[in-house]
Amino acid sequence: MTPDTQALAVAGAVALLLGGVCVGAVVLGAEPPPPDPYEPTENVPAGSDYVGTLNTTEFRSDPAVRNGTRASLAFQGAVQFYSGPPYLRTLALDPPANASLDPAAASHVTYFGRHGEPYGARLVVANWSAEETTDALAARRGVTFETETRRGFTIYRSERGPAVAVLDGGAEGGPIPREGPRLLAIGNGTAVSDAVDVAIARADPEADPTTLGGELRRRYEDTDDGYVRFAYRFRPETVPDYPFVGPAVRTVEYVGTSYTLNRTDRGNASATPDIRVRIRITSADAESADDVRNIMSAGQSFYLFESSNRTLKTELRRVRLDVEGRTVVTSYESSPRGLRVLVRGLFRNQPEPQSLAAPEPTSGDIDATREEPA
Numbered sequence: 001m002t003p004d005t006q007a008l009a010v011a012g013a014v015a016l017l018l019g020g021v022c023v024g025a026v027v028l029g030a031e032p033p034p035p036d037p038y039e040p041t042e043n044v045p046a047g048s049d050y051v052g053t054l055n056t057t058e059f060r061s062d063p064a065v066r067n068g069t070r071a072s073l074a075f076q077g078a079v080q081f082y083s084g085p086p087y088l089r090t091l092a093l094d095p096p097a098n099a100s101l102d103p104a105a106a107s108h109v110t111y112f113g114r115h116g117e118p119y120g121a122r123l124v125v126a127n128w129s130a131e132e133t134t135d136a137l138a139a140r141r142g143v144t145f146e147t148e149t150r151r152g153f154t155i156y157r158s159e160r161g162p163a164v165a166v167l168d169g170g171a172e173g174g175p176i177p178r179e180g181p182r183l184l185a186i187g188n189g190t191a192v193s194d195a196v197d198v199a200i201a202r203a204d205p206e207a208d209p210t211t212l213g214g215e216l217r218r219r220y221e222d223t224d225d226g227y228v229r230f231a232y233r234f235r236p237e238t239v240p241d242y243p244f245v246g247p248a249v250r251t252v253e254y255v256g257t258s259y260t261l262n263r264t265d266r267g268n269a270s271a272t273p274d275i276r277v278r279i280r281i282t283s284a285d286a287e288s289a290d291d292v293r294n295i296m297s298a299g300q301s302f303y304l305f306e307s308s309n310r311t312l313k314t315e316l317r318r319v320r321l322d323v324e325g326r327t328v329v330t331s332y333e334s335s336p337r338g339l340r341v342l343v344r345g346l347f348r349n350q351p352e353p354q355s356l357a358a359p360e361p362t363s364g365d366i367d368a369t370r371e372e373p374a
Contacts, residue, residue, distance in 0.1 A: 040110040041220065042202070043123055043167060043183065044212040045194035048112040051212055051220050052085030052230030056107055058261055059227050064272045068336025069228065069259060072277070075343045081238040084255070085111035085230050086120065107181065112212070113191065115235060121187025121195060123167070130156055130166050133184060137162055151200045155193060163192040167199040219254040222327075224278055226258035234281075248291035254282040262333060276333040282326055289326045296330065297321055303345070312345035314338075 040053040060066055076082065106126040113120025134145045134156045143158035156164040168183045185195040201209035212220075220231035236250035257280070261273040283289045304316050315338050320331040334342070 041212050043198055044112045045198050046210045048212055049115045050084045050232035052111040054109045055227040062272050064336040068339045071340050072343050075347055083115055083235050084232040118188050119191050121185050121191035124184045125181050127181050130164055133164050153196045157189050162187055163189040165192050165196050219256045223256040224258035224260050226260035228259035231256035248295055251284040251288035252281055256280040274333050274335055275339050279330040281328040286326050289323050289328050293321050293323050293328045311341050315342040
């Protein structure tokens with residue numbers, strides 16, 4: 001590719017790449033119901049740079065949905081300027097590391113953290129006990145845990161690894177339920193400690209918990225209520241210096257993304273639903289948002305002109321670009337198979353130095369580099 005076509009290729013992928021994540025194997029099998037009510041962000045400490053949630057019930061609702069979503073999120077998460085939640089395999093805790101801990105028992109996962117530091121944790125709704133969780137982590141990572149008690153909450157800390165705490169029912173006078181789902185914090189020791197502080201404040205009717213708020217929370221709430229949903233502060237300095245992308249992309253401040261299922265066009269309730277991906281890219285002002293939209297539109301046109309794959313062209317035409325104030329709204333809806341076609345087409349046309357690596361194949365997943373037949 002020439003420098004100009006390289007830049008156009010990057011621009012064409014911006015709409016889908018800005019919202020990437022990478023899902024792992026934490027979500028296979030049946031799950032218990034979550035606590036009622038469940039509000040994923042009310043336990044997230046303030047000062048986070050990203051927040052994301054995963055509803056595994058919908059994610060697992062259909063094998064094609066699971067595989068199509070995983071392929072898309074794995075590709076998007078590989079881009080070097082993605083700064084959102086790290087949906088990594090560290091939560092899988094698969095047997096035989098600890099056969100008593102069933103990764104399928106996690107029904108919801110919330111991610112939070114900060115850029116440029118090891119601060120981050122996952123809030124997991126599961127029927128695991130703290131002891132089962134620490135035993136599994138100890139077997140998988142070769143660490144040991146010590147306990148610290150704070151206002152009735154116990155934090156399990158390892159010297160060079162994760163920390164664990166049960167957040168619901170752990171306050172003074174509030175026994176932890178022995179059966180049924182719990183809310184556990186698993187991650188960096190400081191992040192888990194902050195989540196415990198939030199839980200302590202929430203258990204005190206006179207306290208005012210310091211939880212996620214401000215612009216980041218608004219951008220998260222602006223996304224659709226999907227089975228994958230997240231928002232993060234964008235870091236313009238991480239975008240490769242392609243002339244065509246230029247200053248417009250560097251005005252982006254927040255990115256929010258959602259994946260939802262659309263069953264309305266299916267006469268059969270058991271049929272595979274379509275997947276709707278919506279990305280909201282918020283820039284400094286309305287003029288900048290127009291510039292970002294124009295860059296993405298030019299890239300989309302470039303792919304349509306250059307590609308010889310009719311199926312890929314069909315999927316590219318499903319991408320819609322709109323501007324709402326200072327936010328570019330990118331919408332795409334198709335079958336799980338169609339989403340995989342789009343992912344493969346974008347992957348095959350990524351130039352250097354985008355530094356994309358093919359998503360690791362997993363059991364039941366498709367080859368992310370093999371193109372669907374036209």
